[in-house]
Every structure is written in C-alpha cells, then in structure tokens.
Amino acid sequence: MHYCCNLQSTWHPKQWGTAVAGLVLIVLSLANPGLAWAQSNVPDDNLTESAEMPVLSVSPVVIPAPGRGQGLSVRVSAPLTGSDLPIIVFAHGNALSSDDYAPLVNYWASQGFVVIQPTFLDAAVLNLAPGDPRRPSIWRYRVEDMKRVLENLDLIENTVPGLEGRMNRDRIAAAGHSYGGITAGMLLGARVIRPDGTKQDLSDPRIDVGILLATAGRGGEDLSDFAVRNFPFMNPSFAEMTRPVLVIAGIGTSLP
Numbered sequence: 502m503h504y505c506c507n508l509q510s511t512w513h514p515k516q517w518g519t520a521v522a523g524l525v526l527i528v529l530s531l532a533n534p535g536l537a538w539a540q541s542n543v544p545d546d547n548l549t550e551s552a553e554m555p556v557l558s559v560s561p562v563v564i565p566a567p568g569r570g571q572g573l574s575v576r577v578s579a580p581l582t583g584s585d586l587p588i589i590v591f592a593h594g595n596a597l598s599s600d601d602y603a604p605l606v607n608y609w610a611s612q613g614f615v616v617i618q619p620t621f622l623d624a625a626v627l628n629l630a631p632g633d634p635r636r637p638s639i640w641r642y643r644v645e646d647m648k649r650v651l652e653n654l655d656l657i658e659n660t661v662p663g664l665e666g667r668m669n670r671d672r673i674a675a676a677g678h679s680y681g682g683i684t685a686g687m688l689l690g691a692r693v694i695r696p697d698g699t700k701q702d703l704s705d706p707r708i709d710v711g712i713l714l715a716t717a718g719r720g721g722e723d724l725s726d727f728a729v730r731n732f733p734f735m736n737p738s739f740a741e742m743t744r745p746v747l748v749i750a751g752i753g754t755s756l757p
Contacts, residue, residue, distance in 0.1 A: 553611035554580035559661045560599060561620075564653045566646070569622075570635060573646050575599060576618040577661045578610040587672035589712075590650050591618045592643060592681030598624040602678070615668050617657065619646045623680070640693070643684040644703050647675065651707050675708045682716020683737060690742040694720065700738060711746040 560576035576599035579586065589609060593601055599618035606616045621643045622629055622636075629635070635642060650657075651673070658665045677685030687693065689711040692700035720736030728735055 553608075554582055554613065556607050556610040557581055557661070557663065558607070558610070562657055562660045564649055564656060566649060569642065569645075571627075573649055574620045575650060575657070576606075576620075577615065577657055577664070578606050578618075579615040579661065579664055579667070580610055580613055581663065583613055584667050585669045585672075586613055586615045586667050587669050587674070588654075589614050589616045589674045589676050590647055590685075590708075591616055592647060592675070592677035592684040593618065593621065593624070594679035594681050595623055596625040597678075598626050600626075615664070617650050619650055621646055621684075640683065641703075643681075644687050647684060647688055648705055651705065670707075672709065673707055674710045674712060675705075676712035676714070677716065678714040679716065682713040683735065685711050686713055686716060686737060686739070686742060686746075689744050689746055692738045692741055694736045694738050700741075702741070704741075708744070710744060711742075713746060713748045715750060716748070 556578055557580075558576060558578040561574040562577055564573040564575060566573045591602065591606065593599065599620040602618070606618065609616050620626070621639065623639050623643075654668060654670060658668060675685040675688045677683070683691075683693075687703045688705045688708045690702070690704040692702065694700055717735045717737060719739075724732075724735060
C-alpha cells in the first residue's frame with residue numbers, strides 16, 4: 502500500500518512541514534485504523550496554523566556502536582508535553598547530518614511525535630576520508646544505524662530530560678530524504694539488487710510505516726554513468742516493500 506504525492510518546491514519550509522506532517526498522520530492512521538498516532542489534529546487542507554506544542558531538541562545523544570569506528574550521534578526532538586508519543590526515525594540525505602531539516606522535524610515534534618535523527622558516516626561534518634574502508638558499505642552502515650537507534654530507546658529515554666516513559670514503541674515510522682529514502686525503504690522491505698542479481702532482506706519488523714522524500718528511483722538502466730560508478734547500491738527493488746509508505750516527489754521550479 503503505497504501513497505504518492507507531489508509538493509511544490511517553492512513552498513516555504515513551514516508549509517512543507519505542515520503538509521508533510523499532515524500526510525504522515527494520515528498514512529500512520531491508515532496503517533493502524535482506530536489507533537491515535539499523535540496528540541494533535543491533522544493540519545487542514547489550507548495549510549493554516551494548527552495548535553503546536555513547545556519542542557525540546559537534544560543533541561548529541563551518543564549511542565555506543567562497536568564495529569562502526571565511532572559512536573552514533575543522534576538528535577532527539579520531542580514535545581514538552583504528552584504521552585504515548587509515536588516515533589519517527591529520520592534518515593538524512595547524502596553529506597547532511599542530524600543538524601539539518603529543522604523546520605520539518607520541529608513541526609513533526611510539535612504535533613506529538615518523537616523524532617530521532619542519526620548522523621551517518623557520510624555526513625560532511627564527520628569528514629570521512631575518501632579512501633576510508635567503510636565507504637563502500639556506508640549504505641549498510643546507514644541501515645544498521647537506524648536499527649541501532651531502535652535497540653537503544655532506553656538509552657535515549659534516559660538521556661533526554663523529561664522523555665522517560667513517554668514514547669510509544671508500538672508506533673514507529675521510518676522516514677528518509679534522498680539517500681535517506683533508500684535507507685528508510687530498506688527497513689520497510691525494499692531490496693538492493695546486487696550485480697549478480699541477488700537481493701538481501703534488511704527490513705525491520707519494528708517499523709510500521711514509512712515516508713520517502715525524493716528518494717532514488719528504480720535504478721538499473723535508469724542510473725547515470727556517474728551513479729553506476731559511485732553508487733552501485735542505488736539499484737533498489739520495491740516489489741517487496743509491502744508496508745504502508747508515503748512517497749513524496751518534488752516539482753522543480755525555476756526561480757527568477
């Protein structure tokens with residue numbers, strides 16, 4: 502069950518946040534009929550201001566990561582009030598980090614979500630050397646980092662002031678932008694097709710639904726020569742991604 506939508510790239514970040522937050526709430530509700538996913542209402546069709554709760558954002562929360570070469574740093578954003586808060590684990594795009602996407606993440610949190618943003622090894626702020634042996638497998642490290650977040654929710658609750666006991670661990674969404682969309686997609690069941698045609702299942706049953714923002718397409722013959730040389734993993738199969746997923750594609754607009 503996949504949902505697609507186009508959003509105008511000329512919108513202000515707050516409009517993006519409002520629209521995407523509303524769509525996320527709809528998809529999460531469809532995934533679990535009758536279950537409340539967040540504490541406040543879905544924003545209306547006119548993208549008007551809706552009630553927002555004050556947000557606390559804490560960074561870095563460092564999760565031990567044996568075999569990764571360094572600890573996993575995450576940012577956690579949550580409303581100051583409310584309980585039974587659903588969780589969104591958000592995967593950033595190539596070279597970005599947990600310090601990005603503030604308008605969107607803050608809005609999600611203000612609507613009753615706990616948003617956890619890992620900083621992956623490809624983040625520019627980490628300055629990983631071009632010849633670092635981890636580079637060819639960064640796509641896998643990304644998936645492992647997302648799972649590591651889920652395995653350390655106790656640590657996150659105990660580290661972020663006032664968060665203990667407020668997260669609903671039965672309501673978890675994986676979201677990602679661009680490269681992060683591939684990461685989130687694999688948690689939801691998408692496969693990377695290897696050169697020999699084999700696929701590996703890296704999905705996680707703890708993830709209920711997903712949001713893929715401007716993610717990679719089908720790969721294969723659609724990949725550019727540069728992508729074939731540098732991003733051979735960008736060759737996904739979505740046939741196995743059967744959980745509810747919201748896929749959002751942007752519309753480019755020339756500015757004067």
